[in-house]
Amino acid sequence: ELKVEQNPLFLSMQEGKNYTIYCNYSTTSDRLYWYRQDPGKSLESLFVLLSNGAVKQEGRLMASLDTKARLSTLHITAAVHDLSATYFCAVDWDNNNDMRFGAGTRLTVKP
């Protein structure tokens, strides 16, 4: 069974600080997604990583993928309050969008 593990599950940061969220998965896949969810809202697609070594950046967020290590990271640079949300990674195990999600990382950025 495919397992997707995120850590940490809860993250409280000060504004201006950097941090990394980790996503490990248990099966071969070269399609990994990161989503953001604000309370009561739908999941918003942030990044899709399609190959080993892929790196994507948007603003203060940067995602990377190491398919050999089965690891993706979401790095937050100089956090701001607006980044407070829950972040999910998801692995598309059969390249058919049948995704398996991690438990989510609830990020709180404090002033």
Added chain:
Amino acid sequence: EAGVTQFPSHSVIEKGQTVTLRCDPISGHDNLYWYRRVMGKEIKFLLHFVKESKQDESGMPNNRFLAERTGGTYSTLKVQPAELEDSGVYFCASSQVGGWKLFFGSGTQLSVL
């Protein structure tokens, strides 16, 4: 362009009752998915439609859950009879065939008392 819409946004029912959730995907999206998140745990895949056909229903927890997508447009997910452990947020998502991006609805918060 309208996004994925789900109805209702919240539903509170008693154990043993029946509830039907609806999802309207983005027009033209043949792929439709149901997921659920129970009590802050991970989001779990339930099933996947391609048009009106069930491509993968391996995530459906038991036979109390019935999903349909007649005509390949909107989809319904019926829970009958509902149990306490069915409480959670049910998400629907859609995508184009061959597309990598999933578009999610806001979810239906189901509470079974």
